[in-house]
Amino acid sequence: MTVEARQAVYGAIYPSLRDRVVLVTGGGSGIGEEIVRHFVEQGSRVAFIDNAEVPTRSFLEQLAAEGHRPHWEDADLTDVAAVRAAIGRIRAAFGPIEILVNNAANDQRVKVEDVTSEYWDDRIAVNLKHQFFCAQAVLDDMIKAGGGSIVNIGSFAYDAGFSDVVPYLCAKSGVVGLTRGLAFDYGKHNIRVNCVMPGWIMTKRALENWVGEEGRAEQDRRQCLKRPLQPFEVAKVVLFYASDESSACTRQSYLVDGGWV
Template sequence: MTAPYRPRYGATYPSLRDRTVLITGGGSGIGAEITRHFAHQGTRVGFIDIAVPESEALVAELKAENCEVLFQNVDLRDIAAVRAGIDAIRAEFGPITLLVNNAAHDQRATIDEITPEFWDDRQAVNLRHQFFCAQAVYKDMAAAGGGAIVNIGSFAYIAGVEGLTPYVAAKSGVIGLTRGLARELGPHNIRVNCVLPGWIMTQRQLDLWVTPEVEAEIFKRQCLKRKIDPADIARTILFFASDEAGACTNQSHVVDAGWT
């Protein structure tokens, strides 16, 4: 039985029902809300994450709501493990025709703290796996007559954020990756777009960075004087994954309340 429509998840997209989506970093933060939104479209959701307690709790929550969801505990820096996790999702839910490359980590470091090893690790965490996930699923999409990939970038690449140079470099690379994949996969009717979130009020951001002073600065810079929450990003991703965005590819869409 597929999950019933629930108003908190916004618009319904019939083209997402009964398809299989792979979501990276789908167990917590923005990723968990993306997982919830796809699950409540009636999509079969396979997600990869290293956050085991949070991911297992999310699976229990969604299964109690009659959603189809499968969690794979995988470190995205290990490409062999990524491929094995994707194979397990495919074996459970069938061909993967939707991909959301969400996983990332915005660890701070000053210029003098950055070592070659740290730099390479940040690229592996924030950029490299996006290509290899696309590589692992695009043949499913081509065989099905098409599919959609949504890569998650960051407004930080445009705005520039102090202490985040490796992250900003990786997120700018996501734009280039999106454009390259869109050109290569277009002949297979596979659309590739990028969503660039602004400062999203995840629990991690609230715990670590969003002081009253920071919140005041955010509202000063944003055109819209409100907080952006993970659902704002999830709903945008649903649109680009759906057939309603059937002529949209090779694009980058910023969701930052007008900051940039």
């Protein structure tokens, strides 16, 4: 990548992110991959958790070719004990965690009539529960550090109207409640908690599964901005909420959706 192209992609530099210890969940592909890239470019010390081995290894190879070596933990985020152990190893490697980006999720489609009790629990586990337990696992680090920033990734979808994702939408509504509850309880420790809600973002998974001609037409109809939105555009907003530049912002949810109506 040329210097000009790099600046166009990475944009602002936040001095407060240099050397900060950052944990990103679901950082092996999609929006999470872009979030990891952006923190690495800021000079942060970055760790991520992801259980998809193939895309993660290829991502790590690309980063290594650029001289970056973030710490990867291969763990299933729906397994709370495994998550706690992974976070313990990250802390041992890097020290206390100061920034957490709760990004991982899975928006698998399902008809309401096909949802079983087990499937419901599984959807809440993959889309909401780990956000709570990852936060719980790092709060003490942040308290001891005198503060921290948690960015929970929600979704425009819970408010926008989409079919066949009811359990996912319930979980994503919960992310807003989680954000507000943690912000209220931990503001006294200078821990800020915000939610970034992406719109329809052109990840590999979205492009392969859902964005066809019809999808593009819907984008043109419903987005104020008449163009596809890219993962890096979410990552840039996450950096702002993670950095000290947003020092008075907490308990907020910010849409990055191109103005979806």
